[in-house]
Structure formats: C-alpha cells, structure tokens
Amino acid sequence: MILVAAVHDAIQAENLLKASIDALEVLHKQLSGSDAASATRIRKGLRIALDRVGDVLDQLDPNGTVPRGK
Secondary structure, X not given: OHHHHHHXXXXXXXXXXXXXXXXXXXXXXHOOHHXXXXXXXXXXXXXXXXXXXXXXXXXXXXXXXXXXXX
C-alpha cells in the first residue's frame, strides 16, 4: 500500500514536471536575451528532475504494475 502511494506521488511529480517544462517552452518563445537564457536553464534543470523521477519510478515499480496516467 505504501509502495502504491509512493508510485502515485512520483507519477504526480512527473506530470507536474512535464507541465512545467511545456509551460516554460511556451514562455521561452516570448522572451529574449538573458530572460530566454534563464528559461532555458530552468527547463534543463526540470528535465534533469524529470529524469530522476523516472529513475525513482523504475526502482519503485520495475514491472510497471501500477498504471501510469498520462
């Protein structure tokens, strides 16, 4: 039960990170100069965090038994 809750929390984190990356990509198109560069750095950091959350999900649920929503 605790494992399922941890997987669901990680899935929620994954979805939030994906939404944040998408929002920054839209924002990046509207920015220029150092603001755009800052958005790029933040996006790269979020992608690293997304990769790590994916690694955690793989460790918690290696067989994919808990359904991952989109």
